[in-house]
Amino acid sequence: MASGGPDACSNEDPNMSVPFNKLIARIDLDAIRENYLLLREVAGNPAPVIKADAYGHGLLPVARTLAQAGAGSMCVGSVEEAVALRGEFSGRIVSLLGPLDKADAAAVVEHGLVPYIYRREQLAMLAEAARNAGGQARLALKFDTGMGRLGFRLPDVPDLVATLAANRELRLELVASHLATADEPARDDYVVRQRGVFEAVCSELRAAGLDFACTLGNSAGLLAYPELRYDLQRPGIALYGVNPFCGTPLAHLxxxxxxxxxxxxxxxxxxxxxxxxSVSYGCTFVAPKAMRVAVIAAGYADCYSRALGGKAEVVIRGRRAKVCGRVCMQLSIVDVSDIPGAEAGDDAWLLGGEGDDPVTPDELAGWWGTITYEVFCLLGLNKREYVDGL
Structure with a gap:
């Protein structure tokens, strides 16, 4: 990571999945640090979600920043990603996908990870791995309270209690679930329903004598539902600066x-x-009057979606320029008629930008027809540079 003063830069991990192009994803580690501290001020014990290469922001640089800011737990996706993080972080590492095979289970035990467990076969694999290693396996039980994705159900609790009692090498550390509609204020009834199921699960487990921490709240849950913060919160998209309530009555949060x-x-x-x-393939854009256009080095091969043609805007010299015609494989064309002096070599900002009118993640996602999560994960596959004021 760069050091030595404000706005220091480092090309720490330039070998991304999209080689041989000119796009640069600039990652502001100061912003991630500030967002984490803000979330901690609100909720007390956030475990940042840095799965999928920190939503395209870079697993290890982001993890180091968060560790320096005081994070004691972090959540990743696969066990492989958790192992990669373990070399940099000694705190609790939660694998949200958990062990999918025996090799994963062995790695969980070897590296002291806390995997989500959501089917009985995983418990068996984990117990076997712990016995083979002569140690214990930490784990988090994942329950489906309404997401309809991964997880045990409330009726599974008695069997789970019996399995844990019969396998003393298994150490329950967390009980978790995931909210489906927390970022939709009009669907708060579903949040309440999920809370009820989750608390019923936790009550039954505790009645059986088990001790554990509870985690349910995501970014939206952390910000809007104090009653869902429990022992540990799992902010994801908010960590990277996206307001989960953008465009809703709760946007102020x-x-x-x-x-x-x-x-x-x-x-x-x-x-x-x-x-x-006209410009670009299919001649879908025809100049209505005399114009100046700029050809920028960005296309769908660079994870700048073809769906953005005729919709998206970029920032050049602090002003907006709209994409004209179809996005090509490595090029796009934008209208710079109202940007005096625009010339080859200028920076075209696909996201963010100089001046008072940067392209926001929500804007880009809207033009794209997707969500900010996908925007970050895809554009983050390009080369990255890091900014850190520390």
Missing amino acids: GERLRPAMSVRTPVAQVHSLDAGE
Whole structure:
């Protein structure tokens, strides 16, 4: 990580999944640190979710930043990702996918991980791995309280209690579930329903003499539902500066969050168009009048979606420029008629940008027809540079 003063930069992990292009995803570690501290101020014990390479922001640089800020627990996706993190972080590492085979189970025991367990076969694998290693296996029981995805159900509790009692090498540490509608204020009835199921599960487990911490709240749950914070919270998208309540009556709850990713690429050429001339494949855009357009080095091969053609805007020299016509494999064309002096070599910001009108993650996701999570995960596959004021 870079050091030595404000706005220090480092190309710490340039070898991303999209090689041989000019896009740079700029990751502001200061913003991630500030967002984490804000969430901790609200909830007390957030375990940052840094799965999927920290939502495209970079697993290890983000983890180091969060550890320095005081995070004692972190959540990743696969066991493999958890093992990669263990070399950098000595605290609790929760694997949200849990062990999917015997190799995963052995790694859980070897590295002291806390995996989500949501089917009986995983318990058997984990117990066998612990016995083979002559040690204990930490675990989190995952319950489906209404997401309809992974998890045990309330009627499974007696069998789980018996299994844990019969396998003393299994050490229950967490009981977890996941909220389906916490970011939709109009669906708070479903949140209440999930809470009721979750608390019934926890009550039955405790009545059987088990001791554990509870975790249910995601970013939206942490911000809007104090009663769902329990022992541990799992903020994800808010950590990276997206307000989960953007555009809703609860938007004020996340208004202090600051986006951490911005993405730029160079302008390759600027040229004029006469009225009636077209650009890009299919001639879907025809100039209504004399124009100047810039060709920028970004396309769908760079994870800048073809769906953005004719919809998205970029920022050049602090001003907006709309994408004209179809997005190509490695090029797009934008209208710079109202940007005096725009020229080859300028930065075109696909996300974020200079000046008072940056492209926001929610805007880009809206033009794209997706959600901010996908925007980050895809654009984060490009080369990254890190900014850290520490």
